[in-house]
Ligand code: SF4
């Protein structure tokens with residue numbers, strides 16, 4: 001038996017962009033003919049999506065216009081309300097069909113629906129639990145299994161990612177990249193590889209981070225710092241800037257680079273519970289007995305999952321209380337800087353900045369005012385807002401690798417809004433967003449290379465790099481190049 005569809009909510013805008021193809025992993029099951037992916041009911045007894053949270057949804061539809069998949073395809077089952085309806089079906093004993101899995105997989109986990117929902121529906125908990133069930137109970141096609149296995153054997157391992165730096169730098173320096181782009185063949189022959197290739201930032205030198213960075217002047221706090229996987233391999237300059245800013249603001253920074261690894265964010269956001277728990281335990285151990293007051297994160301996706309360690313390890317008798325205590329110390333870089341208050345002098349930076357709210361900072365952590373407050377405090381910096389700020393850029397962890405075509409369209413939509421500000425510099429606090437928007441800008445005829453203002457060019461930087469430039473009195477040209 002199939003449960004009734006949700007009652008119609010108020011009229012909501014339809015797709016804001018022409019409907020395109022849905023991801024390959026999300027086949028439509030209009031006639032209900034696709035077979036169940038696994039026998040028996042959709043969910044087992046280990047952390048199913050809680051029925052009481054499902055029941056909180058009153059089907060009002062206020063979340064629909066903020067949902068990127070609904071905006072793309074205009075289909076009810078690709079909206080938060082539709083997915084919650086499918087969860088209810090699963091709780092009522094319906095099997096986990098290919099179609100259901102496709103709709104759950106297509107969710108970016110951007111959490112725009114959580115902030116938009118007037119009834120306070122905890123869609124974050126619902127989709128996280130649902131994804132774990134899908135990963136445990138659904139047999140994916142062999143090709144998709146292989147792709148996911150490759151992704152999760154690479155991305156959460158900073159050392160493996162760093163091994164890619166050499167070949168990637170050689171590829172970028174050889175001019176082969178331009179040649180490959182000119183042929184236009186790669187996206188047609190290997191879309192996933194083409195996506196990875198287009199996302200890779202231009203690599204610079206990556207010196208090994210120190211064990212500790214002393215506070216400049218009187219010490220106000222001891223903070224641990226996450227170096228991250230993608231951040232440490234592809235954006236080492238962001239980590240270096242983060243450590244310098246913290247030190248300038250009176251923090252002793254404990255980095256411990258040999259001991260820390262992945263925080264587990266990518267795993268937890270993709271339903272890989274056991275793997276995420278193992279990464280979390282390792283990180284907690286790496287910073288045990290270091291005497292840190294706070295643990296600072298400069299990547300939005302990592303910060304939101306670190307703040308949830310208590311929940312992730314709640315059933316582990318050895319780690320439950322340590323995980324909760326660790327999570328309570330986690331701060332985004334902008335949060336800790338505002339909390340402590342500035343002591344380092346800000347020097348003028350005459351530049352116009354468009355600030356992009358990374359979903360896992362704005363929606364998942366509610367951190368919106370702090371980065372803006374820090375940027376506005378820089379003399380001569382002009383802050384501009386981007387249209388439709390709540391809408392995801394399409395990066396969403398590895399969603400853009402698994403779903404290259406719709407991710408590219410979301411990226412272009414965001415890039416268009418970014419370029420529409422006419423700002424010289426795009427600033428955000430997540431490596432995934434930086435790569436995603438940087439890859440989309442040239443497809444619109446824009447450039448991330450230095451260009452005169454107003455000529456379709458925009459440089460990109462992390463919040464930490466802007467603060468660092470202001471504190472160290474660097475010229476604006478250094479930021480824009
Ligand atoms: S998390 Fe994002 S993509 Fe998923 S249902 Fe909510 S708004 Fe849509």
Ligand code: SF4
Pocket residue numbers: 056057058059060061062063064080081113116117118119120121
């Ligand atoms: S999730 Fe919230 S906003 Fe969306 S339909 Fe349900 S109650 Fe309404």
